[in-house]
Amino acid sequence: MTKQITVPFGPQHPVLPEPLHLDLVLEDEKVVDVIPTIGYVHRGLEKLVEKREYTEYVFIAERICGICSFIHSQTYVQGIEQIMGLEIPERAEYLRTIWGEYSRLHSHLLWLGLFADSMGFESVFMNAWRLREHILDDLESTTGGRVIQGVCKVGGVRKDVAPEKLDEMLKGLKNLEHELNELNNVFLFDQSMKHRLKGIGKLSSEDAYQLGAVGPTARGSGLAIDIRETGYGAFGKINFRPVVEHGGDSYARCAVRAKEMFTSIDIIEQCIKKIPDGPVDMKVTGAPDGEYFSRTEQPRGEVIHYIKGNGKKNLVRHRVRTPTFTNIPPLVTLLKGCELADVPVIVLSIDPCIGCAER
């Protein structure tokens, strides 16, 4: 038998913007076992519900993660609204959906850049982030924030968007769609890309299901798990189909995200065409009494906020289960049997978001 050696990967690693630590047990170049260590970003923010009122806590919920920020706040307020039985104005639902899809676009482009960077494909990195700035500009001009928007509140949203601005956004998306097409052609159909990605890090659909994979990690393995189909926000009134690929390898996961960007653009366009007039905010009195599992689809997959209140201003419990957290067991399985040189690519192919996972 070959001698086993353990190679630490992270927490400070050039390919990772975030600290994740893996102990890789190697036999020659082959990874035979993986022990993940987390906790470098653990803040313990769930316990802050004891100190912040449920209306103020939206700001904390949004700062669980700076990439998925908007959808975290949306999930949280949605849970509170469910417990309190609030019917929020329809325009607010649509606006939340639009901003949520904008977040998905910015997150996928961000991932595309980092992923290309991990393979040394610098020009795709730069181009993806160049396109991402257009999205951030739209987010900033409509909400006021680039990465942390702070626009969701219990009972609606804080800002309305003028119809002229919505038209302008539509035009911007048309341009973006065109540029994305070009970028995707370079990225997905490039020969060396295929060499690096096809057949690397395979996850069968059965494994993905049993290990609890969600989001593009699951959809790349042929599972159509997409929480947007439950119809939260305005998704009940929008036509869309989840993007599913059957390869199960890194390439399939990339393809899912690349195609999802077009789905997102389509959803935003439908929303802008259908958005009704009216108020975007309602008055909220009282405090939540009850419990609810609020679910939404983040760029990385299903996120659950479990909220429990007892009729007081401070919640009893707020528990967040983020997509990356449940994608850790699939990641461990993916890495077993791969080559050491492929580890960065496989880790990034599940799009880990450590800030989310550890809270």
Next chain:
Amino acid sequence: MTYLAKSPWIIHYDASSCNGCDIEILACLTPMYDVERFGIINTGNPKHADIFVVTGSINEANREVIQNIYNQMPDPKVVVAVGICACSGGVFRECYNVAGGIDKLIPVDVYVPGCAARPESIIDGIVTALGILEEKRTKNVHSPQVTDNGRAEHPKRHAKGGAE
């Protein structure tokens, strides 16, 4: 201005940040803001770096990592704390696992406020750091080796009940 200040290399570490400031730092490197035109290069190796950019606050697991990176960097070196969490703990200052700003552990030269810090202010902070770097070089300042004496200043906490 010497060659050092014309092309400073930075190393970025995400302490317990929410990613908001981290992606803004990365945004600085990409075409819209493009700090490489100032010669600023992001490196992954502490021993290559002149400027240490930290986002997020200190927690129990990462204090060792921050110290290590700081101690491994050669003199002269400058520390930039990006974002309100790195400056003081921010909205998370009351969390049980957050010990506070980076200055509780290593000496900080420049504080960049904001949640998340905007790319413009990050660039401004790094340019300010260049002046300090130059000053440290001419005065031949030796930075101290940091050990975990921050732990002594760690705010006292009291826990009642529960499991041992």
Next chain:
Amino acid sequence: MEPQTIVPITVGEVVQKAEQAKKDGCRLVLISCTKIDETFEIIYTYEKDLKLTNYRITVKQDDEIPSISGIYWGSFVYENEIHDLYGIHVKGINIDFKGTFYKTAIKHPFSVTITKEGDA
């Protein structure tokens, strides 16, 4: 939105319900823990076709709960988390970090009342 119910079960039924869920083709979504006064509520959530099934057990600090990692391999992340943050012992986890999954300044932070100096 779908209505949600949580079915109370006993600690002894946890493994049996997990086996049943697996047989029904459910996936494990979440194991969450909540401290209510001196007791802890642990909720197991399974999902099939976008429908959630929830089971709730109530335990005390010194109780030991069985692991379902033999049935759902990926449950070790939740079970280690419950052990580290709440101090509840979980018996027979497949990958047991023995309290090193989360490194926290205070041991089992969710099982205690914390006051920090300088609190407003």
